[in-house]
Amino acid sequence: MYLRRDLIQPRVYQEVIYAKCKDKNSLIVLPTGLGKTLIAMMIADYRLSKYGGKVLMLAPTKPLALQHRESFVRLFNLPPEKINVLTGELPPEQRAKIWERSIIITATPQTTENDLLVGRISLEDVVLLVFDEAHRAVGNYAYVYIAKEYMQQAKHPLILGLTASPGNDEEKIRQVLKNLYIEHVEVRTESSPDVRPYVQGIRFEWIKVELPGIYKEVRKLLREMLKDTLKPLAEAGLVDSYSPDIPKKDVLKAGQIINAEVAKGNYEIGKLMLHQAKAMKLHHAIELLETQGLTALRAYLKRLYEERQTKSNKELMSDPRMKKAVSLLIQARDLGLDHPKMDKLKELIKEQLEKKPNSKIIVFTNYRDTAKKIVKELVDMGIKVSRFVGQASRENDRGMSQKKQKEILDLFSQGIFNVLVATSVGEEGLDVPEVDLVVFYEPVPSAIRSIQRRGRTGRHKPGRVVILMAKGTRDEAYYWSSRHKEKQMIAVLKKVSEMIKKEKQASLLGFVKPKKEEEKEEITAEEEKEQRKAEVSKEEVYGKLPVRPIFVKKPKGIVIYVDSRELKSQVPKYLKELGAHIEVKTLDVGDYIVSEDVAVERKSANDFIQSIIDGRLFDQVKRLTEAYARPVIIIEGQLYGIRNVHPNAIRGALAAVTIDWGVPILFSTDAKETAQFIYLIAKREQEERKKEVAVRSEKKALTLADRQRLIVEGLPYVSATLAKRLLRHFGSVERVFTAKENELMEVEGIGEKIAREIRRVITAPYLEEE
Template sequence: MPEHIRHPLIKQDAVEQRLYQLDLAGKALAASTLVVLPTGLGKTIVALLVIASRLEKAGGKVLVLSPTKPLVEQHASFFRKVLSIPEEEVLTFTGSINPLQREELWKSGRVIVSTPQVIENDILTKRITLDDVTHITFDEAHRATGNYAYTYIAEKYFEIARDPLCLGITASPGSSDERIAEVCRALRIESVAVKTESDRDVAQYIQKKDIEWKRINLPSEMKEIKDLLQKVLDDRYKKLTDAGYPIHNQRYVSKKDLLSLQQRLQGELRGLPESSVYTAISILAEILKVSHAVEITETQGLGALRMYMERLDNEAGSSKGSKASKRLAEDLYIRQAVHRLSNCDCEHPKMEHVKQIVFEQLTNKPDSRVIVFANYRDTAEMITGALAEIELIRPVRFVGQASKYKDKGLTQKQQVGIIDMFKAGEYNTLVATSVAEEGLDIPSTDLVLFYEPVPSEIRSIQRKGRTGRKHEGRVVVLVTKGTRDEGYYWSSLAKEKKMQSNMQTLQDIMPSGARENHQETLTDTEYNDQVTLADFDENSPKVIVDQREVKSSVARMLDKAGVDIILKTLEVGDYILSDRIAVERKSTEDFTSSLIEHKLFEQISNLSRTYQKPVLILEGENLFTSRKLNPAAIHGALSSIAIDFGVAVLYTRDSEDTASLIKQIAKREQTEEKREVSLHGKKASQMLPQQQEYIISSISDIGPKAARSLLQHFGTVENVIKADYEELLKVRNIGPKTAIRIRELVSREYTG
């Protein structure tokens, strides 16, 4: 009989005692620690031990953060089951719970399990404070890079909490020194604790996990289609060379290489670039699309290629479609490839292997659970359909929430329901994309099948970790010979080995006893910079921020810079800086998309009518390349925004730059000009001219400039409406067509 954990806050006989987990928990209680432990060896148990100890000795409340709602529900259920505290004190926070309700629940909770985005929002809106939080667990800690919510929460936690301590847990922190160091900096990690499957105290708990690599030949029919696509690529590479941007080793160029060139070209657009830059950017867009089609052919199959080519054709036929897709749709070799596709009934041999492998697994062990991983949704859909034709197999597709053309995503509620049915055996095969790679607690998964290798060591480790938890498991990876599959296979393998080596090195040079020295280093390099950014003073400016803008990192940058944020749902604008200034922030991608979708001028018009001094901030450096619009169209839109609508257009590099600019304008308005930040206040009387302009400009073909001319000439809205045709023609900017339209609108009988 195994021994069980004994602790006043852990239920008796609820958790088996394992020495390596106690060892890791001890280190994590001594200092903020990153724990790296192979999947299936109880990272959550380590967190439980630390949480129970902190609740007992430090009091307060603890926070457990996990990336997705299914994981949040899973962890909360576990803690309710094993902790000796009232179940109602273990709370789940997700976006489906009303913010005001979360504010009240926070006061009574002792263990709060949440998605990080929710906590980030609640900190920004000051609905919660972290001052009495004595521990935070960051599940899947490798996500703590860039602008992910973990980084902001950790920063605020160590700034606010009276007695902070955090634990990062992951099976795969990454292979590069830079990535691991970034995670440690972001979470204020002071020590690293690593356990591997070869460690003596871990080995007895490791279940055998057979990993098989099945190498498959590409059929001749598929090679012919691939060759046609390759001819398109060869032609575009030649054109790119002619434009002055040659690609060397074209057969081995990666998507990363192509995106790097795209970034370089975008940089050259600043100032007055040569026409060759625009040509190269346009050609590169075609190369990226065709290169993706080649990859699908090699690694996915013709069914997935058909779906992709259909979407490309749909894009080409749409008014919003890019020029690249339109040119490709007219290309002779592309048309030949599409024709071959329509007459080819063969499929990638991987599909037969999937059916055979899954069928054999369920025949030999009917109670098995199987996960089939595919990189693309189209492939996941095809695999699900193919497996459903076999009587023994009960497959279900498991994908993310986003929806696109002919592809509807799953809500988080649907995801949780599918996992529950998979556990219960209603489905025995989960066909999943990357959404199922992290943290799913499905202990009876016997087989994990990779439809293709993945180049990421983190994703590869996460996928393999879905099996071999409670009993022996099997991993099968399908690899198409002589294709990108093989490149991804070797890349992943090398990165996994490097990660293990790096983690051991990092553990050796960052022992838990080095807490003080490491803390001092972090303080010198990180914390002092942050205090400077905050620029604390008694007259911190206030900014009203639209709720939807929290998804960007501007709000957290404003908070970091010492701005007092007030979150509201705004009908007009994204940021209100005073009673007369509102800001509409658009990334360069948003700007061009809004222009194409005919939403831009409606938003700008509303902004112009509603605020005395409206501002448009354009964020980013790829304005002329994000949607491949004609530069003249963009310049025309910008000139109209500035001249016709009277909106100031300001440019920023990134979210930090935007936050800095917003802070400076708000400070100028509120400190120097002594203006209040208000959605209402004196605005009504000041807004009358804008309201009058709004009424007149609502008439078709009348813009803000013509509306102002009419009101200046006639004095009132009433006089404009009463004016006859000849009187209207006397107004500057009003021609016969517009005069007729006005008279028709105000005099014709209503027939609605």
């Protein structure tokens, strides 16, 4: 037993979930604050006691991984040096050593994925793999690859997924379950009978505010402009109506259709792109006005005004209605007007702090600008407050490092300040202390985010959640959308969970024959022989079982050098699956080196177009041709219709690369096809042509051996590999050049024809070409 039972008191529902999930791949869906991590620790204790080995717990961010490590150190009877965190901040060699000596590892998925790709770590001895925030296990997220590798490598695999909210999309939930090889789902909500006794009541209040007259005037002007710019799109059949209440995703989709049509040569429809761009900007402006306030809208319109080089911005800002709207905004600023939600928020916080001076309050908002404004207003009131935002930096707004985030959460826990104003970074996973009041500055149209936000209160004592809404605006629509999606999520989860059980039972019944039936049957030796012929192969049988064992193939010995920056793409993963041995390096030229002659530059369609715009393309091609004899470019994805670049400009660039530079271009639909191309090229070079893999730089100081090889490579039919063989055999360039035909033929790869041609070139008199 590793878990210190004297320090914990598992609740009934935690014990029940533990018992059901300790021996099968499971997804646990449990609201924030109800102890998912403790269940994971109980299962970790059981697995380590039964099998030994290691436990790996993955979390999306470094602070969350550190937090899990602290929990394991506190509750597990293991030396602290056996419980470690692995993140990208540690050098690769150090990570490998830490992995070897650890029993429990908490890590970020991207770091683990990279270490797996290059073979730095093995999951063979991992007896439990925990995926925190498991709803992320879709698409190209690292969780998907790690789960697959784990099921291939582990001797005693067990996967545990943890999430408070996997969303309401049935297809997405199915993908999560499939990607994590889930056999069993445990779902609990605050109202589940075994959870309810432990959940203190959360009191919900939604406070509606009335928009002032100036707001309504500005809103009316912007809606009129949106209606007018949507009309041509509706007449062309690109959107269903020109109502200003049309969803933003419909306008976005119209842009994709226009781009695709232009790519096909339908340039007439391209004129509608201007209307689509204006519609998107007006849609965003109205949303800012309704949900955030005049300050946020003024800042946005200021940016549009400063970027008038784009035609859509120029037309919008020169519209008389926009000029009138801007005039009203200036008037509102002079009057000191802002969104009525701001006054209501200040009132709520003041009231809470008067009632309980040491209260902890979190205010959630979607926008950084709004968070900054709220902090300023509360500071002016003399309230101790701090902003909590993500790592990315924006114009005039520095992001917050993970170290700084942790520091702020610690100060908030200690009560150094009362109010935390957080963007979406405060919603997921981080151990935000329990609070007395949670305020949604605006509702969110997402079940996941809504559940995460309100999970910050009501854990051990009654909590209060207040949702601010502006009447008759998107605020109300977003609120009801999130409520509907949340109910839908529970229904979908239960449905999918039942289907998994039925599928599992059906698949097992198909292969397990009742004992009584077996006893009744008596078959002859001949019948048994025929029956065996008809039986499906072992792999086919396992393919139908709930969790399919992976049959590991022996690597084929294909070596591919991969640029370290390419680890962000999916291509290295697919190459590894195909059997290639990956060597990760920082390459000066090319993304994938498959032989001494061939380097592959992979470009996403978007990057290829951007390299045309910024002029990088031909410089990159030049460097490729200088370093490698036969470079190849692979363009991945749909090339036309994704950017506002004329198709003829793209075709011209393709023609120049192919004809002027002589570099072949291959097209792939996705990362998987790109990997297949690279692998097949490497296979031809290394297995059929016996070429070595050599990393070259565009400008390198040649050694004496390099220069000797280059001289010999100048002979007819002599490759770099053959040049090495000749020099090894004869010992010097001079001996190669003086060797007779029969001596040359002693070298592997040189027959009579090549030997004769080499001697002809060396001995023939030089004649000046006229």
